[in-house]
Amino acid sequence: MSTQIKTYLELVKECDTLPYPDEVEEYTRLTSEYYHFRLKRSWGHADEDVRSSYTTVGYILPSVVASMPWTDKFHVDHSVQTVSIPWPTATTGDNAHGDYETLAIAEQLELAREKDSIPILRKWRAEPYRILGLEDRREVRIARAGSAVFGVHTMGVHVLGFCRDNDGGMKLWIPRRSPTKQTFPGMLDNTVGGGLTADEDVVGCLAREAQEEASLPEAWVREHAKPVSTISYFSIRDERAGGPEEVGLLQPATQVLYDLELPADMVPQPLDGEVAEFLLWTPEKTIQALHEGQFKLNSAVAWIDFFIRHGYINAQNEPDYLELVARIHRRIWF
Amino acid sequence: MSTQIKTYLELVKECDTLPYPDEVEEYTRLTSEYYHFRLKRSWGHADEDVRSSYTTVGYILPSVVASMPWTDKFHVDHSVQTVSIPWPTATTGDNAHGDYETLAIAEQLELAREKDSIPILRKWRAEPYRILGLEDRREVRIARAGSAVFGVHTMGVHVLGFCRDNDGGMKLWIPRRSPTKQTFPGMLDNTVGGGLTADEDVVGCLAREAQEEASLPEAWVREHAKPVSTISYFSIRDERAGGPEEVGLLQPATQVLYDLELPADMVPQPLDGEVAEFLLWTPEKTIQALHEGQFKLNSAVAWIDFFIRHGYINAQNEPDYLELVARIHRRIWF
Numbered sequence: 001m002s003t004q005i006k007t008y009l010e011l012v013k014e015c016d017t018l019p020y021p022d023e024v025e026e027y028t029r030l031t032s033e034y035y036h037f038r039l040k041r042s043w044g045h046a047d048e049d050v051r052s053s054y055t056t057v058g059y060i061l062p063s064v065v066a067s068m069p070w071t072d073k074f075h076v077d078h079s080v081q082t083v084s085i086p087w088p089t090a091t092t093g094d095n096a097h098g099d100y101e102t103l104a105i106a107e108q109l110e111l112a113r114e115k116d117s118i119p120i121l122r123k124w125r126a127e128p129y130r131i132l133g134l135e136d137r138r139e140v141r142i143a144r145a146g147s148a149v150f151g152v153h154t155m156g157v158h159v160l161g162f163c164r165d166n167d168g169g170m171k172l173w174i175p176r177r178s179p180t181k182q183t184f185p186g187m188l189d190n191t192v193g194g195g196l197t198a199d200e201d202v203v204g205c206l207a208r209e210a211q212e213e214a215s216l217p218e219a220w221v222r223e224h225a226k227p228v229s230t231i232s233y234f235s236i237r238d239e240r241a242g243g244p245e246e247v248g249l250l251q252p253a254t255q256v257l258y259d260l261e262l263p264a265d266m267v268p269q270p271l272d273g274e275v276a277e278f279l280l281w282t283p284e285k286t287i288q289a290l291h292e293g294q295f296k297l298n299s300a301v302a303w304i305d306f307f308i309r310h311g312y313i314n315a316q317n318e319p320d321y322l323e324l325v326a327r328i329h330r331r332i333w334f
Numbered sequence: 335m336s337t338q339i340k341t342y343l344e345l346v347k348e349c350d351t352l353p354y355p356d357e358v359e360e361y362t363r364l365t366s367e368y369y370h371f372r373l374k375r376s377w378g379h380a381d382e383d384v385r386s387s388y389t390t391v392g393y394i395l396p397s398v399v400a401s402m403p404w405t406d407k408f409h410v411d412h413s414v415q416t417v418s419i420p421w422p423t424a425t426t427g428d429n430a431h432g433d434y435e436t437l438a439i440a441e442q443l444e445l446a447r448e449k450d451s452i453p454i455l456r457k458w459r460a461e462p463y464r465i466l467g468l469e470d471r472r473e474v475r476i477a478r479a480g481s482a483v484f485g486v487h488t489m490g491v492h493v494l495g496f497c498r499d500n501d502g503g504m505k506l507w508i509p510r511r512s513p514t515k516q517t518f519p520g521m522l523d524n525t526v527g528g529g530l531t532a533d534e535d536v537v538g539c540l541a542r543e544a545q546e547e548a549s550l551p552e553a554w555v556r557e558h559a560k561p562v563s564t565i566s567y568f569s570i571r572d573e574r575a576g577g578p579e580e581v582g583l584l585q586p587a588t589q590v591l592y593d594l595e596l597p598a599d600m601v602p603q604p605l606d607g608e609v610a611e612f613l614l615w616t617p618e619k620t621i622q623a624l625h626e627g628q629f630k631l632n633s634a635v636a637w638i639d640f641f642i643r644h645g646y647i648n649a650q651n652e653p654d655y656l657e658l659v660a661r662i663h664r665r666i667w668f
Binding site: 137201227230308309332 | 661
């Protein structure tokens with residue numbers, strides 16, 4: 001079997017698939033297709049113009065806009081390709097505007113599921129995500145399954161686990177995903193990871209996932225996981241992430257990264273069926289598997305960041321180093 | 335004396351001053367002023383259209399374009415605001431095209447100095463820098479003093495030095511710049527840093543600078559400096575970086591970062607007069623000085639990256655964390 005060897009930069013571009021604005025033609029062609037999903041910018045702002053203006057918080061495929069049975073809480077304008085939620089005139093309470101928008105989105109997704117208008121909503125995942133990019137940081141929630149439909153910026157946690165030999169050499173804990181997972185079955189992954197729901201904080205999320213996916217003691221993980229960086233990217237979903245009905249969905253995401261050094265006698269064990277097995281690999285073997293494309297796309301990027309931070313990938317041995325470091329930390333403007 | 339406290343994001347924006355393309359109005363207003371400095375894209379490319387096309391490698395201020403006594407090796411087009419170096423028809427040899435461009439730039443800067451056309455060239459710094467962003471990676475050189483005039487993407491090295499107490503607590507080696515330095519006199523800085531010249535590699539550069547600026551043994555530094563990341567940004571120069579004649583110059587730059595853990599008994603000492611004194615500070619004291627704006631702008635960003643990698647700044651304690659990490663790794667598209 002011949003395996004195609006991919007450079008680090010090629011791996012990053014497979015995850016961060018939206019072109020950059022300086023690639024004018026392709027960027028414009030792609031982004032001009034999408035509808036802007038917009039919420040009001042800032043409820044508490046002193047300036048009325050700001051208060052009443054909208055800010056883009058997601059990108060929706062035209063086919064989704066066409067199929068969605070929009071409720072009257074949404075305003076769809078085909079001439080400028082926007083989908084907006086106006087505020088009702090009388091709203092009171094601390095997070096009243098956010099609560100109103102949360103409800104509007106929930107009703108919309110509920111209706112779409114009832115009518116089976118959007119095939120990808122058949123794979124319903126109810127966990128509430130928080131919509132990012134709002135200036136006033138008010139809380140607006142969306143069910144996980146709906147985040148890809150509305151193309152909002154979501155957030156997750158990736159934990160990179162490793163241990164050290166007696167001689168200081170590093171070995172990495174690499175899980176192989178269960179062959180029955182909905183997305184990227186059988187591929188290699190970050191040690192532990194998961195999406196951040198609206199009801200938890202980052203450390204709570206990673207400690208819970210470490211327990212559920214790898215049987216690691218939650219309290220110990222809380223204490224020892226070390227925040228180190230983020231990765232961020234705009235993915236255009238292809239078939240590997242789901243099925244043909246998801247192709248083209250835009251998913252901007254940030255993953256918060258934590259390093260976790262495990263003692264030699266603490267061995268991660270699959271628990272909830274998400275992971276088939278945990279492998280203990282040298283950096284060299286892991287890097288080889290990366291180049292062979294054996295990793296889930298965003299987990300490949302998380303490990304690349306790990307190898308940059310730990311000096312394995314550097315300016316002396318990687319011709320794309322400057323572009324690589326910048327590209328895995330893409331600025332998402334909402 | 336009251337001190338204005340700056341957030342990390344405000345500090346980063348003081349260094350990375352060019353707006354992003356999504357801030358459409360300001361970005362367009364600013365970038366449309368500059369002339370594109372262009373070189374041929376790729377000499378070895380099979381496609382004639384690619385070979386004969388140009389790529390932007392810098393941005394030049396209109397006032398500089400107007401004052402420069404352009405030689406006939408340069409083609410200035412005011413209608414589309416470009417300054418280009420066409421290739422002569424007959425050129426042979428491995429780096430012949432690069433050598434031709436290097437010579438053209440050197441002659442141009444020489445002429446401008448003779449005629450005293452560009453005031454900032456009075457502060458002449460001759461070290462050759464390499465122009466980044468060329469697809470074929472051919473070598474084109476420009477004198478350091480010219481890099482800001484042509485607005486090319488330059489590269490440097492920042493070393494973040496620290497030591498550990500017996501109880502594992504971290505202390506950072508912070509130099510105060512000499513009060514007689516041309517730029518940012520008396521301000522706090524990275525432990526060791528410098529621009530990368532065309533005749534050295536990154537590790538050679540940092541080891542040399544560590545010797546010259548901090549009296550650290552070159553061979554020991556070579557062995558122990560650990561590559562960890564980069565920072566990258568588009569600076570629009572203001573008066574702090576030089577004088578009034580430099581205001582508005584665009585300087586895209588990438589600094590390659592290295593962590594350097596020093597043994598407790600290895601104490602950096604000023605040597606070449608660039609540094610007034612080395613301070614040994616706790617992270618808390620350093621963070622306080624950062625917020626007070628005591629650091630040279632790009633060194634503040636390098637320390638912010640250090641504090642992110644070492645967990646001091648994280649998603650749980652910093653509301654701007656996502657934006658911050660992305661923003662200090664700006665993608666420079668040439």
